[in-house]
Amino acid sequence: MLTLILRRVGFMLFTMLVVSLVLFLLLDTELAGDPATRVLGQFASEHQKELWREEHGYNRPVMVRYFDWVGSFVTGDLGISNRYRAPVAEVLWPRLWNTAILGFWTFALIIPISLVFGILSGMREGSVLDRSLSVTGILTTSVPEFASAVFFSSVFVFGLQWLPGTSGMTDGFDPVQLILPVMVLVVYDFGYVARMTRASMAEVMTAQYIRTAVLKGLAYKTVILRHALRNALIAPFTVIMLQINWLLSGVIVVEFYFAYKGFGALLLEASLNNDVALLEACAMIAVAVAVGTQTLADIGYTILNPRIRFS
Amino acid sequence: MSSKDDQFSPGRVHPGVQTMQDQLLRGKCSRREFLRTVTLLGLSAPAAYGLAGRLLGEKLVPPAVTPAHAQSGGLLRFGMFVQEMTDPATFDWVERSVVARHIVEYMTLTGPDNVTRPYLAERWQPSDDLKTWRFFLRKGIKWSNGDDFNADDVVFNFTRWCDPKTGSSNLGLFSAMLEDTGQNDSAGKPIKRMTPGAVRKVDDHTVEIRLNSPVLSIPENLYNYPTAIVHRNFERDGGDLSKNPVGTGPYMLDLFKLGEVAVLKKRPEPYWGGDVSLDEIRIIDLGADEGATLAALASGQIDSMYELKLTTVEAAKNIPNVSIQQVATAKTGVIRMNLAHKPFDDKRVRRAIQMCCDSDRQLKIAHKGFGIVGEHVHVASIHPEYFKLPKFNQDIEGAKKLLAKAGYPNGLSVSCNVGNTDGTWEQDSIAVLKQDAAKAGIDISINVMPSAKYWDEWATAPFSLTSWTHRPLGTMVLSLAYRAGVPWNETSYNNPAFDRALTAAEGVFDVEKRRAKMEKVEQILQDDAIMVQPFFRSVFVAVSNRVRNFSIHPTLYHRFHNVRVG
Numbered sequence A: 001m002l003t004l005i006l007r008r009v010g011f012m013l014f015t016m017l018v019v020s021l022v023l024f025l026l027l028d029t030e031l032a033g034d035p036a037t038r039v040l041g042q043f044a045s046e047h048q049k050e051l052w053r054e055e056h057g058y059n060r061p062v063m064v065r066y067f068d069w070v071g072s073f074v075t076g077d078l079g080i081s082n083r084y085r086a087p088v089a090e091v092l093w094p095r096l097w098n099t100a101i102l103g104f105w106t107f108a109l110i111i112p113i114s115l116v117f118g119i120l121s122g123m124r125e126g127s128v129l130d131r132s133l134s135v136t137g138i139l140t141t142s143v144p145e146f147a148s149a150v151f152f153s154s155v156f157v158f159g160l161q162w163l164p165g166t167s168g169m170t171d172g173f174d175p176v177q178l179i180l181p182v183m184v185l186v187v188y189d190f191g192y193v194a195r196m197t198r199a200s201m202a203e204v205m206t207a208q209y210i211r212t213a214v215l216k217g218l219a220y221k222t223v224i225l226r227h228a229l230r231n232a233l234i235a236p237f238t239v240i241m242l243q244i245n246w247l248l249s250g251v252i253v254v255e256f257y258f259a260y261k262g263f264g265a266l267l268l269e270a271s272l273n274n275d276v277a278l279l280e281a282c283a284m285i286a287v288a289v290a291v292g293t294q295t296l297a298d299i300g301y302t303i304l305n306p307r308i309r310f311s
Numbered sequence B: 001m002s003s004k005d006d007q008f009s010p011g012r013v014h015p016g017v018q019t020m021q022d023q024l025l026r027g028k029c030s031r032r033e034f035l036r037t038v039t040l041l042g043l044s045a046p047a048a049y050g051l052a053g054r055l056l057g058e059k060l061v062p063p064a065v066t067p068a069h070a071q072s073g074g075l076l077r078f079g080m081f082v083q084e085m086t087d088p089a090t091f092d093w094v095e096r097s098v099v100a101r102h103i104v105e106y107m108t109l110t111g112p113d114n115v116t117r118p119y120l121a122e123r124w125q126p127s128d129d130l131k132t133w134r135f136f137l138r139k140g141i142k143w144s145n146g147d148d149f150n151a152d153d154v155v156f157n158f159t160r161w162c163d164p165k166t167g168s169s170n171l172g173l174f175s176a177m178l179e180d181t182g183q184n185d186s187a188g189k190p191i192k193r194m195t196p197g198a199v200r201k202v203d204d205h206t207v208e209i210r211l212n213s214p215v216l217s218i219p220e221n222l223y224n225y226p227t228a229i230v231h232r233n234f235e236r237d238g239g240d241l242s243k244n245p246v247g248t249g250p251y252m253l254d255l256f257k258l259g260e261v262a263v264l265k266k267r268p269e270p271y272w273g274g275d276v277s278l279d280e281i282r283i284i285d286l287g288a289d290e291g292a293t294l295a296a297l298a299s300g301q302i303d304s305m306y307e308l309k310l311t312t313v314e315a316a317k318n319i320p321n322v323s324i325q326q327v328a329t330a331k332t333g334v335i336r337m338n339l340a341h342k343p344f345d346d347k348r349v350r351r352a353i354q355m356c357c358d359s360d361r362q363l364k365i366a367h368k369g370f371g372i373v374g375e376h377v378h379v380a381s382i383h384p385e386y387f388k389l390p391k392f393n394q395d396i397e398g399a400k401k402l403l404a405k406a407g408y409p410n411g412l413s414v415s416c417n418v419g420n421t422d423g424t425w426e427q428d429s430i431a432v433l434k435q436d437a438a439k440a441g442i443d444i445s446i447n448v449m450p451s452a453k454y455w456d457e458w459a460t461a462p463f464s465l466t467s468w469t470h471r472p473l474g475t476m477v478l479s480l481a482y483r484a485g486v487p488w489n490e491t492s493y494n495n496p497a498f499d500r501a502l503t504a505a506e507g508v509f510d511v512e513k514r515r516a517k518m519e520k521v522e523q524i525l526q527d528d529a530i531m532v533q534p535f536f537r538s539v540f541v542a543v544s545n546r547v548r549n550f551s552i553h554p555t556l557y558h559r560f561h562n563v564r565v566g
Helices: A002-027 A035-040 A046-055 A062-074 A088-123 A128-142 A145-159 A175-205 A208-215 A220-232 A234-257 A263-272 A276-304 B015-025 B031-040 B045-056 B094-100 B151-161 B290-298 B310-317 B347-355 B359-366 B396-405 B425-438 B451-457 B474-481 B496-506 B511-528
Strands: B075-079 B108-110 B116-118 B121-126 B132-137 B178-184 B190-194 B199-203 B206-210 B251-257 B261-266 B280-284 B322-337 B371-373 B412-418 B442-448 B463-468 B535-544
Touching (some): A002 A276, A035 A046, A062 A276, A088 A175, A088 A263, A128 A175, A145 A175, A145 A234, A145 B290, A208 A220, A234 A263, A234 A276, A263 A276, B015 B031, B031 B045, B031 B116, B116 B121, B132 B151, B151 B199, B151 B206, B290 B535, B347 B396, B359 B425, B359 B535, B412 B425, B412 B451, B425 B463, B474 B496, B474 B511, B496 B511
Parallel strands (some): B075 B280
Antiparallel strands (some): B178 B190, B199 B206, B251 B261, B371 B535
């Protein structure tokens, strides 16, 4: 297992290194236009641009600059944001924390709801509950977040006037302001996870060893909890891990709509404002989360299903 | 003509005021034009209103723009972008000035009635030829760091505005204070510098400005949003207002988080301009989504906003306890062509594109009919010096002929940038032009860009729609945008005849004569066909009924000194 973990982590680091090189070449070299013009603006004179390039080391060879950037990044120096005129770390971490809060409450609801309904449906394939879950799941998953955000706003903000319309948290943390963005994310995603769980559970329930256990006279509860669940949870576990990845990018729409000051909105701002240092840092964080969750999924998959070995 | 010093003697009234009185009595100018002009000539707003009332036999009361000594207290929550607020001289978004306007102040104040009043300047006096202006500063005003406000501050600001290195758009506004250096920059634009002696300190509280040519609008120019007066040590102290918010205004910057929130709190010491009501102003950034602003208003998270976008006006009408204010303005979208790029270096091509435009249809479709039809000259009928040119009609056949003469008998394809920086009406305006131009064989592809990206290249793009804000005088915006070599000249337009005609119009206070001079200015601009400018648009703001004394300003220069909440 230790070898597996080390190999997966090694692969993760290698992936990140390759992505970092691609990102650097795309964002921080002449490929994406003159960095000096991006920072100083179109009205800057050539002399000013040259001074800026010299001051910021842009006259050095690209690969020297790349390794310098990677070295700084690894030691926590993420550069200076053009837009915020502050260290990227000062801007990035609070925003990432806000998205982590949003993500935590989203998963805190998605996981139990999806697993409970998915397992119950899978246990009684074809039942009313199963059919209802399928229809509901398809319906909610097929409605994009921006549409459900408008729908929930029209009901709870403009109609019933129960909830605040935006989630800027400018007066400090307010859990009520989290309700609508979490609701939108949960409604969009729970159907998918529930249906995956249901499919996995239904498949397990038809397996020979479950039938054997039932015929052997084991209590139904014992069959489900001790034999079916562990195998049925392998697929949902992978799906849930991938949803963390989805959340980081998918949350952009929700954060934009509800003016929530999170990582997704920051990523959008960075790209719209040509803030290269911030964009690089956001992209690297997104890549780290993607490969990190994938690695965790691989390791967890192996633990849940000992028959699988990566060699 | 009296001697120069006599012209600035206390109590002397500019001879132009008498001319304006005669014109008002003879019905040659409107009451509004009278008020605007005589206040620019140095008459105070109450005196101007009083004089107009006496002449017309009416009781006229100027709208309150100074604090009403109302009940103190209250928090105003205002939805608006919280943008970088570094140097007021280089502001290029009005939103930046809304936060700054409560910290730093202006020499003059142009109210919602477009009448200019004293502010940091207690009064001003122009010379008879309008080439020398003296501004008499208020005494007893203190900066928030304890320093006295004096003439050194004003001289410092004028000097840096007129220094090309500052990069301020004010360079265009105060072009009569500049002289050519004889050199061009890398883009071929002439480099200018301030004429020696153009600004001088007469005494601690008097500043004199000397112009190369007469300009009437100097007091009005001094309320243009990038002309806030910063402390004389602004640059030495870092040159960043958000980090070192020293001002003369009634509020101090308590918190500034770019893209999130800006909090202004009332300064503890008495404000020189009287007591202001609000204890706190909280500017909340709700992002670019118009729906978010509306939702925040509906749920009581904000009390008002910078601007209610056209697409949300109907929805806002259904929100209880909210009222909507509307004002006709000279805000507009200019579909401008950059003469430095082919095929726009050919006047026939530009003219052909212009001739494809149906301005009435543009206004009706792109802005739902809320606004005033334009004539491709960037001067609106609400500007006092506006001269009505013959109606510019769509002429598709004429456009085809011109294209053929220009070497495009089979039509041509061009790409037009649009950033929707002020709303999606911009994109709609291009789409309408695209439909009309297609009839003449011109294929316009629409390049929709993120607004920030748009501003990155707005001044250099070959063909694009730029949203321009309202200015009380047409000559102000023409000076900013179309004079040769000024920073915001996005068309690379360089026509000495136009510059001369504009200079001639700027220096005339007689409304009729100025209008006559504007005919030439507008005609040159229309004939040179550097833009398609189909309409001027009305703007809207939604305000919670909890808010009192909130009055929409046509420039959206929101100022909350007189606002109460509760």
